[in-house]
Amino acid sequence: MSAKRIIMHIDLDSFFVSVERKFDPSLIGKPVLIGGAADRGVVASCSYEARKFGIHSAMPMKQAMRLCPHAIIVRGAHGRYSEASAEVTEIIRQSVPLYQKTSVDEFYIDYTGMDRFHNCYQHASEVRQRVIRETGLPISFGMSSGKTVAKMATNQAKPNGQLYIPHGKEKAFLAPLNINKIPGLGESTAAKLYPYGIEKIGDLQRTNLKFLETILGKYGRFLWDKANGIDEGEVVSASERKSISTEHTFHANISDRQKIETILVSMTEELASKLRRENKLASCLAIKVRYANFETHTQQEKIALTAAEHILIPGVKNLLTSAWNSNRPIRLIGVRLSNLCSGLYQINLFEDNEERIKLYQAMDKINFKFGEKTVCRAAGMEIGTRNFNPFMRG
Missing domain, CATH: 1.10.150.20 (5' to 3' exonuclease, C-terminal subdomain)
Incomplete structure (x- = not known):
């Protein structure tokens, strides 16, 4: 019988605001907006005091200031956030056997099996207190049997709290x-x-x-x-992952190149966003094509290190062109990004203007926070990318 899974999710509360408050304590308790210029910039992050006015990340700064005229705008500093994130990461690395960093301020930890030796919730509480003590940053966590429930428990525990959902209590x-x-x-x-x-x-x-x-x-x-609280997603150490991929099997064999290209673009966007969440860049791009007779071909090419759709999508289209044969219906397609290494590619919410951010928002429904979780680049608009659901995989 396999051990009961015990997954912890950690999220640093209002991370960018909290870091700025360490350098300027006068910001504590006030509505703070991190981001670009007040005229055309956007909100990269905001304090809980600002959120009470309906402000959220990626909102135009002009709109945010109309909602809360007395808010304080702070121009963000990348270096401070990277250093603070590295501090927290090192504490977690020293404290637990297996963790996954999914963004600059978010982690999953796998405690499965450790309950034979430790009170896992108590240990998690001690890790949280150590982070607070050594970094001065507020942090929340949730713990449960899977990643999804743990993350939702964290969201319920915020701000600066913790919540354990025991096995059998998820629903x-x-x-x-x-x-x-x-x-x-x-x-x-x-x-x-x-x-x-x-x-x-x-x-x-x-x-x-x-x-x-x-x-x-x-x-x-x-x-x-x-x-129903069912989530078998594994906590994967970023250092162990050498490639990421996704596939789609068609219910009926297909020869419609436009539709195939649309789905390939959407899968590429999905994988690129995963790379950014994990602080990863890829230097090899590949597509897999399985024809109706089950014959499978792979096309790949080396690329400059990237996690950006505007670079990856043209490459995917070129590979499809190389593999395309209009006389051979296709049963399955896939995209793989490999030769991964650590590194950041991020749309700069401190610099991008309101119009560009609106375009990103329109094309990506996942509202990432600044850093690895950011609004996606608007690739594939001309072919109706969002008609494809990234969860519909074979």
Whole structure:
């Protein structure tokens, strides 16, 4: 019998604001906006005091100042955030056997099996207190049997708190929460569910799986699993991962190049965002094409180190051109990014103007925080990228 999984999720509260407050304590307790110029810039991060006015990251600074005219604008400093993140990472590295850094201010830790030797929740509490003591930064964590519930527990524990959801209690914890609390569930999906009276996660738990798949396709299964606390996602050490990939199997063999290209672009965007969340860059790009007769071909090329769609997507299109044969229907396609190494590629919310950020927002439904979690580049707009659901994989 396998050991019960014990997963901890850590998130540094209002990370950029908290770092700035260490250097300028007069900012404590005040509405603070981190970002660019007041006329055309955008909000990279904001304090909880500012959020009470409806302000959120990636909002135009002009709009934020209309909502809260007395807010204090601070021009961000990349170096400070990198140093603070490195401090926290080193404490975690020294304290636990296996962790995954998914952004500049977010981590997963796998305690599975350690309950034979330690009280895992107590140990996690001690790690949190050490971070607070040694860095002066507020931090929250959630602990449960899987990554999704642990992350949602963290969100409920904020600000500066901690929450443990025991095995068997996941569904009861999730049930009263609004469906928009599920990570990755965007406004458009919520809008499809609300008319059926599905507003709380408990409603999703009681909904027939076949019905969900009817209105949402394979994404319905993904949501149903999340609503029921089912998440087998592993905590993967970034140092161990040498490549990331995703595949899509068609229900019927396909010869429509436009549709194939659309899906390849969407998969590339998904993988690029994962790279940025993990502080990774790729130097090799490949696509896999499996034809109707199950013959499989791989096309690949070396590229400059990157995690940017505007570089990766043209490469994917070129590889498809090399592999394309209009007389051979395709059964499966895949994208792989490999030869990974540590490094940052990020859209600079401190420098980009409002118009560019609006374009990024329109093309990516995941609202990343500044750093690795940032708004995606608007690649693939001309071919309707978002008609493809990145969770619909074979």
